[in-house]
Amino acid sequence: MNPAPASTETEITVSEAVTFPDGIPGFESCRSWVVMAAEEATPLRRLHAIDGPEASFLAIDPRAVLDNYRCDLSASDRRRLGAGDTDPLLWLAIVMVEATGALTVNLRAPIVINPKTMTGQQVLPHNCLYPLRHVLVDAE
Amino acid sequence: MIGDGVEVRVLRVGKDGVRLGIVAPPEVRVHRREVYDQIRDANQSAVVSAGKLAQVAERLTKAK
Numbered sequence: 001m002n003p004a005p006a007s008t009e010t011e012i013t014v015s016e017a018v019t020f021p022d023g024i025p026g027f028e029s030c031r032s033w034v035v036m037a038a039e040e041a042t043p044l045r046r047l048h049a050i051d052g053p054e055a056s057f058l059a060i061d062p063r064a065v066l067d068n069y070r071c072d073l074s075a076s077d078r079r080r081l082g083a084g085d086t087d088p089l090l091w092l093a094i095v096m097v098e099a100t101g102a103l104t105v106n107l108r109a110p111i112v113i114n115p116k117t118m119t120g121q122q123v124l125p126h127n128c129l130y131p132l133r134h135v136l137v138d139a140e
Numbered sequence: 141m142i143g144d145g146v147e148v149r150v151l152r153v154g155k156d157g158v159r160l161g162i163v164a165p166p167e168v169r170v171h172r173r174e175v176y177d178q179i180r181d182a183n184q185s186a187v188v189s190a191g192k193l194a195q196v197a198e199r200l201t202k203a204k
Contacts, residue, residue, distance in 0.1 A: 025180035076166035096186040
């Protein structure tokens with residue numbers, strides 16, 4: 001067994017399968033995902049589909065990218081996650097490898113997981129000013 | 141009306157186009173196709189093979 005990663009106050013660990021009732025855009029049939037700590041680096045998580053087509057992403061807490069990142073969930077998004085107003089939620093922004101080799105992160109449409117219900121979805125907020133491809137690392 | 145509870149409303153007709161509103165029950169997700177497509181394309185370019193994950197993670201960590 002691997003030692004548990006050092007946890008911080010805000011860290012939420014999801015070790016079992018998380019259900020995404022609608023999958024995510026492009027991977028609609030991937031309903032079951034696991035979130036793992038990417039052992040190489042702590043703020044990074046690995047998001048891996050355990051059903052449907054092969055899908056494995058690196059993802060990062062958007063607040064580790066932008067300190068003041070803030071994205072409001074709509075009441076219906078909250079309801080879909082079975083989340084009350086004060087329930088802690090796990091936020092993950094998907095990391096992309098661009099054709100140029102640059103690494104970008106999708107801050108526009110984050111993945112939100114409610115650890116209490118083990119339900120997740122990718123939210124597509126209507127009024128989100130964050131970029132879809134925020135550059136993390138320039139092309140090599 | 142479309143099926144049960146989904147309603148399309150014309151909000152405004154102007155010279156430059158028509159503004160539509162969609163009223164749907166909370167469990168129905170409503171998104172503009174082009175927004176959905178953008179997110180889909182982004183997701184598809186995000187898939188990283190298991191072998192490459194470590195390499196990407198290393199570049200990210202170094203950049204910090």
